[in-house]
Amino acid sequence: MAVRKRSSRDIRSESRLDVLHALLAQGGATRNQLARGTGLSLATVATVVSELLAEGLVAETGSSTSGVGRPTTTLAIRGERGILAGVDVAETYVSTHVFDAALTELACTDVPLDERVESADHVVEGLVRSLDEALEAAGRARSELLGVGVALPGLVQGRAGTMSVVVPAWHWRGVGVLDLLRRRLDVPIVVENPLKAIATAELWLGEGRRVASMVTVNLGTGVGVGIVLDGTVLRGATNSAGEWGHSLLVHEGRACRCGRRGCVEAYVGAPGIQQTLREIAPDHPLTGTQLQRDFIGALGAALAAPDPDPAVVRTLERTATYLGAAIADLVAIINPERVMLTGWTAWALGDRLLPGTHAEVRAQAPRGTTADLTVGISTVRGNSAAIGMATLALERFLGDAGLLTTRSPLAL
Amino acid sequence: MAVRKRSSRDIRSESRLDVLHALLAQGGATRNQLARGTGLSLATVATVVSELLAEGLVAETGSSTSGVGRPTTTLAIRGERGILAGVDVAETYVSTHVFDAALTELACTDVPLDERVESADHVVEGLVRSLDEALEAAGRARSELLGVGVALPGLVQGRAGTMSVVVPAWHWRGVGVLDLLRRRLDVPIVVENPLKAIATAELWLGEGRRVASMVTVNLGTGVGVGIVLDGTVLRGATNSAGEWGHSLLVHEGRACRCGRRGCVEAYVGAPGIQQTLREIAPDHPLTGTQLQRDFIGALGAALAAPDPDPAVVRTLERTATYLGAAIADLVAIINPERVMLTGWTAWALGDRLLPGTHAEVRAQAPRGTTADLTVGISTVRGNSAAIGMATLALERFLGDAGLLTTRSPLAL
Numbered sequence: 001m002a003v004r005k006r007s008s009r010d011i012r013s014e015s016r017l018d019v020l021h022a023l024l025a026q027g028g029a030t031r032n033q034l035a036r037g038t039g040l041s042l043a044t045v046a047t048v049v050s051e052l053l054a055e056g057l058v059a060e061t062g063s064s065t066s067g068v069g070r071p072t073t074t075l076a077i078r079g080e081r082g083i084l085a086g087v088d089v090a091e092t093y094v095s096t097h098v099f100d101a102a103l104t105e106l107a108c109t110d111v112p113l114d115e116r117v118e119s120a121d122h123v124v125e126g127l128v129r130s131l132d133e134a135l136e137a138a139g140r141a142r143s144e145l146l147g148v149g150v151a152l153p154g155l156v157q158g159r160a161g162t163m164s165v166v167v168p169a170w171h172w173r174g175v176g177v178l179d180l181l182r183r184r185l186d187v188p189i190v191v192e193n194p195l196k197a198i199a200t201a202e203l204w205l206g207e208g209r210r211v212a213s214m215v216t217v218n219l220g221t222g223v224g225v226g227i228v229l230d231g232t233v234l235r236g237a238t239n240s241a242g243e244w245g246h247s248l249l250v251h252e253g254r255a256c257r258c259g260r261r262g263c264v265e266a267y268v269g270a271p272g273i274q275q276t277l278r279e280i281a282p283d284h285p286l287t288g289t290q291l292q293r294d295f296i297g298a299l300g301a302a303l304a305a306p307d308p309d310p311a312v313v314r315t316l317e318r319t320a321t322y323l324g325a326a327i328a329d330l331v332a333i334i335n336p337e338r339v340m341l342t343g344w345t346a347w348a349l350g351d352r353l354l355p356g357t358h359a360e361v362r363a364q365a366p367r368g369t370t371a372d373l374t375v376g377i378s379t380v381r382g383n384s385a386a387i388g389m390a391t392l393a394l395e396r397f398l399g400d401a402g403l404l405t406t407r408s409p410l411a412l
Numbered sequence: 413m414a415v416r417k418r419s420s421r422d423i424r425s426e427s428r429l430d431v432l433h434a435l436l437a438q439g440g441a442t443r444n445q446l447a448r449g450t451g452l453s454l455a456t457v458a459t460v461v462s463e464l465l466a467e468g469l470v471a472e473t474g475s476s477t478s479g480v481g482r483p484t485t486t487l488a489i490r491g492e493r494g495i496l497a498g499v500d501v502a503e504t505y506v507s508t509h510v511f512d513a514a515l516t517e518l519a520c521t522d523v524p525l526d527e528r529v530e531s532a533d534h535v536v537e538g539l540v541r542s543l544d545e546a547l548e549a550a551g552r553a554r555s556e557l558l559g560v561g562v563a564l565p566g567l568v569q570g571r572a573g574t575m576s577v578v579v580p581a582w583h584w585r586g587v588g589v590l591d592l593l594r595r596r597l598d599v600p601i602v603v604e605n606p607l608k609a610i611a612t613a614e615l616w617l618g619e620g621r622r623v624a625s626m627v628t629v630n631l632g633t634g635v636g637v638g639i640v641l642d643g644t645v646l647r648g649a650t651n652s653a654g655e656w657g658h659s660l661l662v663h664e665g666r667a668c669r670c671g672r673r674g675c676v677e678a679y680v681g682a683p684g685i686q687q688t689l690r691e692i693a694p695d696h697p698l699t700g701t702q703l704q705r706d707f708i709g710a711l712g713a714a715l716a717a718p719d720p721d722p723a724v725v726r727t728l729e730r731t732a733t734y735l736g737a738a739i740a741d742l743v744a745i746i747n748p749e750r751v752m753l754t755g756w757t758a759w760a761l762g763d764r765l766l767p768g769t770h771a772e773v774r775a776q777a778p779r780g781t782t783a784d785l786t787v788g789i790s791t792v793r794g795n796s797a798a799i800g801m802a803t804l805a806l807e808r809f810l811g812d813a814g815l816l817t818t819r820s821p822l823a824l
Contacts, residue, residue, distance in 0.1 A: 002621075002622060003622075003623070003643040005451065006418060006423055006426060007423065008423065011418055011419065039417065209415055210415075211415070212414065212416060212649070225745070230416050231415040236746060237625055237781075237784065238783075240744075240747040241746055241747040243744040244744060246744050247740075249660065249663055250663040251661055251662040251663070251737065258778070258779075260776055262663075325660055325663065329659035329660050330745070333653065333655065333656050333745060333746075334745075335647075335649050335650060335653040336648065336649055337649040364660075366655040366658050366670070369649075369652045371650075372649065373649070
């Protein structure tokens with residue numbers, strides 16, 4: 001791949017993204033407010049707004065008078081333009097969220113999956129069922145879908161036409177899941193890795209467009225990061241950037257399910273945290289908890305007790321040390337302004353992990369990189385992989401309408 | 413720092429960089445050849461060329477006839493437009509290289525520094541002496557300098573006006589080296605970290621503009637990387653991106669001179685390689701070699717012998733394993749197309765290290781990230797930090813002339 005040349009088309013596309021993000025963040029806004037909020041000229045805002053009005057994605061919702069001068073029109077994203085589905089296929093469930101075009105969630109459904117082994121047929125079956133249930137719960141029809149975004153728990157590599165999906169947990173290697181999906185759903189589909197989806201959610205709805213560099217750290221069964229540089233998610237040569245979960249924390253350390261030893265994931269993924277507890281207290285009852293979310297939830301409950309379980313306290317302390325050391329490596333290499341923790345372990349334990357993690361990052365990262373660094377918990381709540389996939393589906397819809405140039409290589 | 417907005421000015425700046433790089437790569441070229449080589453339209457090339465002709469940086473050097481049609485003019489960078497100095501201040505020496513405006517080296521000088529402790533005054537003194545000696549060797553005067561670029565062996569942080577320099581080896585913390593430099597040299601100066609300089613050299617003269625993502629890995633006393641994404645060197649929030657040398661290879665491992673334990677540098681920096689030899693053969697005579705370059709040179713000589721020293725062979729094998737595991741982490745996080753080794757350890761031992769390193773990268777990096785990954789030795793020879801600093805000085809000169817918009821925050 002050669003260096004990507006930018007064009008004036010890319011600049012117009014960026015302006016449209018800026019306006020959309022401002023409308024999402026502020027709810028409604030006038031053209032003047034949009035110009036102030038985005039730093040774009042009023043003329044550019046007026047052009048962009050007229051394009052978005054023509055596409056039906058933005059509507060004039062009323063007028064506001066500021067006391068002097070003539071009233072100005074308020075604009076908002078037109079939720080009724082259509083609906084979007086974001087599907088988070090994880091190793092243990094398929095979660096489908098239906099949104100209107102303004103990214104307001106209308107309904108969601110979860111279908112459990114067996115976390116040990118799944119055939120592509122079975123997963124696609126679960127996905128279609130979950131989607132139809134979510135649409136029914138929202139009282140909407142497939143025909144109203146502007147697009148469906150599907151996050152798959154593995155590497156989604158290559159470009160349209162030559163894309164392959166590798167899901168180590170299910171022993172998938174480039175299986176024809178994309179063909180299966182296309183055959184079952186007659187709507188535009190995008191597929192992505194959840195790490196890229198989560199970073200995209202943070203770009204559209206969180207901190208991503210306020211800073212020049214940000215890393216989203218996803219903590220669940222697997223762990224990984226999304227790297228956001230100047231408003232763009234870093235994809236890498238084969239769309240695999242962000243596999244921090246399989247970077248090294250301990251040379252020749254714990255066996256990781258990827259086959260390597262000492263990966264970050266083997267220490268701060270949910271099974272890794274359980275292993276830490278096992279090392280601290282081999283006979284602790286929680287070492288036997290089967291389901292990972294139950295285990296993480298139980299840790300949270302044990303910590304919230306009036307007399308917190310000391311083995312759990314030590315497990316959290318050690319996890320914060322591992323997490324901080326691993327994040328310090330990211331800070332050394334990427335030097336971001338923000339690190340945002342996300343994912344269900346972050347929701348359940350983030351407040352408990354944050355102080356120790358932050359202290360370890362400060363102790364371990366190169367001098368001068370942490371003074372202005374914020375480490376926080378993402379403000380995008382709900383299923384951020386599903387939200388991110390819905391925004392990617394919206395990006396694709398806008399791309400097909402000629403309004404966005406996108407680097408996403410993953411539309412089917 | 414908010415997301416950087418691109419403008420049509422940036423696009424024109426990129427076009428000028430494309431044309432300059434093509435002229436540097438091809439020596440001379442016609443406008444048609446430049447259009448083919450850069451992918452720019454002939455009209456854009458014509459505009460850019462006329463701007464560079466007006467600035468005196470490009471000249472019409474002759475005409476070529478292709479058999480049919482009228483003869484076309486050949487263009488080349490006009491070396492005599494002025495001179496540039498690139499200064500590599502390392503922990504053990506100051507090396508100054510003088511170039512003409514076409515980046516052809518005219519002369520160079522080395523001044524040794526005591527690698528243990530240096531005052532800023534003393535370093536600036538050595539730098540000025542080295543620069544004057546290099547100018548004299550080239551038969552040129554300070555007044556001809558378009559700019560001087562200085563690589564400092566530490567973190568160069570912040571923006572113009574608030575910039576600070578941290579050199580742990582010399583216990584420098586934001587010392588007024590910049591003021592000292594400005595006072596002694598009445599020419600435009602840029603300062604940078606050598607990692608950014610080396611990546612810039614690879615961008616202008618090596619592989620950097622042929623691929624969308626590249627990592628340059630510098631191996632010397634210290635080690636670190638330059639990350640090049642879409643033709644731009646990643647700087648990070650405080651210009652500290654690329655401090656891979658102080659990312660973790662072995663949790664709780666060898667003490668690193670940065671104060672942390674287990675850093676990559678403690679294993680693949682020259683003193684780290686010596687420590688590996690010490691662990692393999694505590695009484696080996698080379699464990700006592702004082703100067704690091706002598707040590708690395710001696711390893712190369714021992715390997716080239718008809719009957720290579722088995723302890724040295726094992727040291728190289730283990731170093732390749734460490735290096736490959738550490739590069740695999742970069743590949744997991746950044747997923748680049750190219751990894752280019754550079755620096756004096758790479759020149760001396762690279763051919764010996766490469767097969768083992770590449771095998772370890774393939775074994776350790778996430779599936780699918782290494783099939784198309786090239787790991788090689790940089791083709792930019794000579795002192796790439798000095799070359800990079802001269803190109804940064806040229807960038808600054810072109811920026812002052814209104815021809816380039818640059819992200820470099822480091823001009824004084």
